[in-house]
Amino acid sequence: MQTDSSFTFVLFGGTGDLSMRKILPALFEAHRAGGMLADSGKIVAVARHAADRAEYLQWVNEHVKPHVSKNGVDEAAWTSFLARIEFVKIDLGNPEDFAQLRDAVRDLPGIRVFYLATGPSLFVPICHALASVGLNENARIVLEKPLGYDLKSSNAINDAVGEIFAEEQIYRIDHYLGKEPVQNLLALRFGNALFEPLWRREWVESIQITIAEELGVEARGDFYDNTGALRDMVQNHLLQLLSIVAMEPPHSMDSDSVRDEKLRVLRALKPIDPNEIGKVAVRGQYHAGGIRGTPVPAYATEPGVKADSTTETFVALKVEIENWRWAGVPFFLRTGKRLADRVAEIVVNFRPVPHSALGVSALRAGANRLVIRLQPNETIRLYCLAKQPGEGMNLASVHLDLAFDQFFREGQMEAYQRLLLDVINGRLALFVRRDEQEAAWRWVEPILNEWMASHKPPKPYAAGTWGPAAASAMLAQHGTCWLEEEN
Ligand code: BG6
Helix, strand or coil: CCCCCCEEEEEECCCCHHHHHHHHHHHHHHHHHCCCCCCCCEEEEEECCCCCHHHHHHHHHHHHHHHCCCCCCCHHHHHHHHHHEEEEECCCCCHHHHHHHHHHHCCCCCEEEEEECCCHHHHHHHHHHHHHCCCCCCEEEEECCCCCCCHHHHHHHHHHHHCCCCHHHEEECCHHHHCHHHHHHHHHHHHCCCCHHHCCCCCEEEEEEEEECCCCCCCCHHHHHCCHHHHHHHHHHHHHHHHHHHCCCCCCCCHHHHHHHHHHHHHCECCCCHHHHHHHEEEEEEECEEECCEEECCHHHCCCCCCCCCCCCEEEEEECECCCCCCCCCEEEEEECCECCCEEEEEEEECCCCCCCCCHHHHCCCCCEEEEEEECCCEEEEEEEEECCCCCCCEEEEEEEEEHHHHCCCCCCCHHHHHHHHHHCCCCCCCCCHHHHHHHHHHHHHHHHHHHHHCCCCEEEECCECCCHHHHHHHHCCCCCCHHHHC
16 A cells, blocks of 8 residues: 655653554554555654663663564664654643744644544643644644543543544544454455345344453552443444444445444444343453462552452443344443453354254254454454265254465554554544444443442452353353353
């Protein structure tokens, strides 16, 4: 992909964890690949923990370089990448400092991108300070999650940012939307005539969407303890995946056509009835356990976490979509930290054949199922029944596999790289529009409120398992089970 879109990419939080692990490595990869970033494009890092450009570049060398190119760094590309980087020392608490930023970017070329890799409490002050020196013109602003803590606080941020930037200047990141397999889901659904006719209540019995992590809260105990899995993963990543799985075919792939269809799904989510919450929502918290033989401590003993914390590290939900396509089909969503495996996948369970001339086993037996694995090892697997070789008509489950890395050996792109290129090139389709975000909060909030009001602690699960038993019981009520429980 060749580009001539010049840009000035201003990175707030230039010495933060996200800049170190994701943003600068992604920009480097785009630079190294050649042709993706205009030669004249500049990166202006903003931070206060470095005295000047030389000190900042030293920090980049020490902290960012270890995170780029797993197979070794291309030194020539690294040196030319560093040449793109400028540095401005700003105390974000001091709006007067922004005059220096204005002077630093005044003569730099192209569209200005302001990436706010900072805590959300700084979003509004930074926007005001940018406007006070006229930097909101001809600019795009990128907001990292979490964008707010609930509907009210997210609206407050969106209102304040919206006074300074128009909606089409605002890029709200949900990095799941930048993942290659999530893009592939769109290709699978809307590029093949095979699946779409079956993608509806008449043929689909249930759908599972899981994002399971082996990692715990790492160094983010303090943040996580005030957030929990529902806000951290469900309100954004899981509901975005759900909306892509369930949306109607958009009329085109332009940003608003796709986002309009996702919004329709989010607005059609059946509100959770507070009296039924025990049947449709499970929250859990991990206790001490072991991941692949290595002991790990309980969540409540992690640094930054309160010893009597009731924050959930696991959520499982039964969700329904109130429209003609999906009425009555349960969507089971699940996410958690310190689970038995790191896996993100979507399981579409099709209905069994209405009558089997081949015997009862043909009605179930792990067939009629599509499993879309997003990570690790992106694959699509279609389970069917086949006759076992030999005498008699004995059936067995077999599968057709599509392993993407066997087809496409090159060109894979990390989520952040794709999303940053989209911001620079003005493509909004993979960013969350304000109305989508509001609809997601509106649906999630009653669950949060009910959990808070009930004062019930989350259900315990041992680290290294698949979460509390109640998550399995919830599916058993519908005559089904999580995919790994079948094996
Ligand atoms: C982030 C969450 O948005 O997504 C983290 O804040 C989580 O808690 C991460 O670990 C998971 O992303 P990925 O790409 O590793 O699946």
